[in-house]
Amino acid sequence: MSVTLIINGTRREYEGDPNTPLLWVIREDVGLTGTKYGCGIAQCGACTVHVDGRPLRSCSAPVSAVADRPVTTIEGLSSRAAKAVQKAWVDLDVVQCGYCQSGQIMSATALLEQKPKPSDTDIDHAMAGNICRCATYQRIRAAIHAASAQLAG
Amino acid sequence: MASSVQVRLLSALLAVTSASFAFAQDLRAPEAFSSITNPAERSRALFTEAGRVLQHPRCLNCHPVSDRPLQGNDSHPHSPLVVRGADDKGATGMRCTTCHQAANFEPSGVPGHPLWHVAPATMAWQTKSLGQICAQIKDPSRNGGKNLAAIHEHMAHDSLVGWAWMPGGNRVPAPGTQAQLGALIAAWIESGAACPAS
Numbered sequence: 220m221s222v223t224l225i226i227n228g229t230r231r232e233y234e235g236d237p238n239t240p241l242l243w244v245i246r247e248d249v250g251l252t253g254t255k256y257g258c259g260i261a262q263c264g265a266c267t268v269h270v271d272g273r274p275l276r277s278c279s280a281p282v283s284a285v286a287d288r289p290v291t292t293i294e295g296l297s298s299r300a301a302k303a304v305q306k307a308w309v310d311l312d313v314v315q316c317g318y319c320q321s322g323q324i325m326s327a328t329a330l331l332e333q334k335p336k337p338s339d340t341d342i343d344h345a346m347a348g349n350i351c352r353c354a355t356y357q358r359i360r361a362a363i364h365a366a367s368a369q370l371a372g
Numbered sequence: 373m374a375s376s377v378q379v380r381l382l383s384a385l386l387a388v389t390s391a392s393f394a395f396a397q398d399l400r401a402p403e404a405f406s407s408i409t410n411p412a413e414r415s416r417a418l419f420t421e422a423g424r425v426l427q428h429p430r431c432l433n434c435h436p437v438s439d440r441p442l443q444g445n446d447s448h449p450h451s452p453l454v455v456r457g458a459d460d461k462g463a464t465g466m467r468c469t470t471c472h473q474a475a476n477f478e479p480s481g482v483p484g485h486p487l488w489h490v491a492p493a494t495m496a497w498q499t500k501s502l503g504q505i506c507a508q509i510k511d512p513s514r515n516g517g518k519n520l521a522a523i524h525e526h527m528a529h530d531s532l533v534g535w536a537w538m539p540g541g542n543r544v545p546a547p548g549t550q551a552q553l554g555a556l557i558a559a560w561i562e563s564g565a566a567c568p569a570s
Contacts, residue, residue: 240479260480261471262452274470279480284473330465337464345465348452 222286226251227295237283241275242266244282245292253293253321257350264349267322268292274329276348293321300331303366311362315353323349327363335370337363399424399548402559415566422527422556423502423568428546430536434490435497441490442498445544461489476540483540487532492516506567520561528554 222233226249233244240259245251245268254277257265261279268277269291296305304327307313314320323346330337330345337345342363351359400421408414425431433442439455442448457463462470473484491497494514497505508514509523518526527533528550536546546553560566 238479240477261482264452267470273467274465276471276480276482279471279477279482280473281477326465334464341464344453344455344457344463347454348466348470350452 222282224249224282224285224290225288226290227292228289233282235282238281240278241268241280241282241285241290242277245277245290251292251294255318255321257319257322261348262350263319264322264326265319267325267349269325269329272329272332274326293325296324296328298328298332300335300366300370301328303369304328304331304362306369307362307365311358311365313355313358313362315351315355319349319351319353323351323359327359327366331363331366331370336367397424397547399552399556401552402555405559411563412566415560415563416568418556418560418563419506419566420502420568422553422560423505425536425546425548425553426497426505427502428536428544430539430543430546431533432497435495436490437496437498437500439493445542447498456490456493459489460492476538478540481541483535483543485532485535489532501568501570503568503570510565510567520565524554524557524561527557 220237222237224231224233224244226245231249233248235244235248242254242256245254246256254268255265256278257263259278261276264276266276266278267274269275270280270285270288272289272291275285301324304324308320308324313323326346326349330342334341339360342360346356346359346363402418405414405417405421408417429442429445429447433444433447436442436456441450441454441456443450454466454468455463457467462468468488471482472488473482474486475484476482477484495508495516497508500508510520512518515523534550537550539545
């Protein structure tokens with residue numbers, strides 16, 4: 220059975236097992252390796268992508284679940300909120316080892332697209348599923364506030 | 373060093389333990405309570421039997437007393453941290469559907485259902501006695517405006533309730549079947565819908 224994928228605006232057909240985790244398809248078949256494998260059990264958030272503009276853990280969804288739905292990976296982020304997040308991430312030098320950061324940026328961008336002026340609690344709740352072993356959490360929160368200020372300016 | 377016999381015995385013990393772990397317990401049918409002649413007593417006994425489902429982790433975990441659901445056979449706090457949000461389906465940016473899809477997904481072990489959400493705060497069962505849960509279930513101001521017929525419909529036919537008997541992974545199913553729960557609730561209503569004292 221073929222699954223029609225729309226990844227970063229490009230339509231393609233996936234001919235493999237429809238129960239394959241979306242993350243595997245993105246990395247192994249499509250070749251977009253910015254989305255990371257972390258835990259494989261939806262605990263760490265490294266594999267976060269957007270589906271219909273909302274965050275989704277791609278390790279925990281069958282590829283069939285996103286048939287004919289727009290999927291955005293870190294390589295395809297281009298919204299105004301995404302650009303504000305990327306600038307804030309650079310300005311505040313958020314990244315340490317960097318492995319989790321594509322997932323962090325995907326979650327932060329989705330939050331700001333829906334809630335441009337989030338409180339600390341909003342940020343904590345939206346980002347709770349994205350783990351950073353370098354513990355850059357304080358810089359992540361500060362960068363989200365900085366991106367929010369950019370969006371308001 | 374363990375002998376091969378000891379290893380085989382240990383393996384057999386582990387196999388039996390894991391099989392028991394996943395085995396759904398039985399639920400007694402309404403007929404088992406027909407010898408109780410006092411209708412109110414019979415009604416309380418029927419609800420107490422149904423309570424084995426209502427207070428099972430598969431049901432209790434998503435009827436939390438706080439904004440945070442529970443998970444697992446030991447009902448530990450949900451990990452990662454999630455909160456019910458304004459619509460009981462998560463916070464902005466961290467919705468139930470961020471991780472839970474339309475069906476259980478065995479590769480990641482994450483359970484799923486199209487209607488995945490936590491019960492409203494007024495329907496919290498965690499930490500409540502069975503008598504308190506019973507009173508809450510009957511109270512339209514706390515049960516979403518349901519009458520007893522609607523309560524029966526929810527217990528007997530709601531597909532998210534039905535997930536409790538096919539939870540996937542190593543999650544222990546609720547006792548019996550959804551049809552047996554429906555029969556118990558129907559008999560409880562028919563006998564006067566009396567609540568246990570505690």
